[in-house]
Amino acid sequence: xxxxxxxxxxxxxxxxxxxxxxxxxxxxxxxxxxxxxxxxxxxxxxxxxxxxxxxxxxxxxxxxxxxxxxxxxxxxxxxxxxxxxxxxxxxxxxxxxxxxxxxxxxxxxxxxxxxxxxxxxxxxxxxxxxxxxxxxxxxx
Numbered sequence: 001x002x003x004x005x006x007x008x009x010x011x012x013x014x015x016x017x018x019x020x021x022x023x024x025x026x027x028x029x030x031x032x033x034x035x036x037x038x039x040x041x042x043x044x045x046x047x048x049x050x051x052x053x054x055x056x057x058x059x060x061x062x063x064x065x066x067x068x069x070x071x072x073x074x075x076x077x078x079x080x081x082x083x084x085x086x087x088x089x090x091x092x093x094x095x096x097x098x099x100x101x102x103x104x105x106x107x108x109x110x111x112x113x114x115x116x117x118x119x120x121x122x123x124x125x126x127x128x129x130x131x132x133x134x135x136x137x138x139x140x
Contacts, residue, residue, distance in 0.1 A: 005042035008065045008127045012045045013135045016072060018116040020051040024069035025115065026108070027053060029081065036066040048139075067125045072136060077118040082107035 004010045016037050024035035038052035041063045049067055059066055070078050087104045095103070124133045 005044075006063050008039070008041075008043050008063075008125070009129065009132045010043050010045060011039065011047050011065070011132070011134045013047070013137055014039065014067065014123065015046060015048045015137045015139050016067075016119065017051075017139045018119060019140070020049075021069050021072045021119055022112045022115045024051055024053075025073065025078075025081070026112070028069065029083075036068055037072065038064050038066055040064045046137075047134075065125050065127065067123060071123045071125070072119055073115055074118045074120055077111075077115050080111060080114070082111055 014037070020037060024037060027033070027035035033053055033055045034057075035051060035053045037049035038059075039047040039049045043065075049065075052064075052066070057066070058064070082104065084100070084104055087100055087107060091100060091103065119138050120136055122133055122135045124131045126132075
């Protein structure tokens with residue numbers, strides 16, 4: 001590709017859908033695969049990063065940039081993610097499995113609403129030359 005089109009350090013701003021960030025974070029926490037926000041070459045100053053789920057990282061072959069969803073959320077939101085264990089401890093074994101599942105679903109919904117509003121202003125991602133930081137813009 002001509003010029004710097006394959007150089008991810010030309011990225012100054014990443015545009016992400018808030019829902020993609022939330023879905024990537026939850027997927028990675030709840031499933032054996034990984035979900036990231038991915039930008040693919042050719043790179044330019046303002047890039048859209050889209051939800052990408054994988055088990056085998058092909059970024060060395062494709063030149064894609066993977067941004068971890070946790071790096072796009074503020075630390076308080078990441079720390080406040082409601083695990084099943086959190087809910088089980090809160091009900092202290094007094095609730096049925098169905099009640100625990102319902103309470104977890106409610107807690108996840110509240111968390112997701114907060115997460116969509118807590119996307120950071122900039123984030124770093126790894127390149128072959130080291131870490132690179134770009135501003136983050138939320139779509140939608």
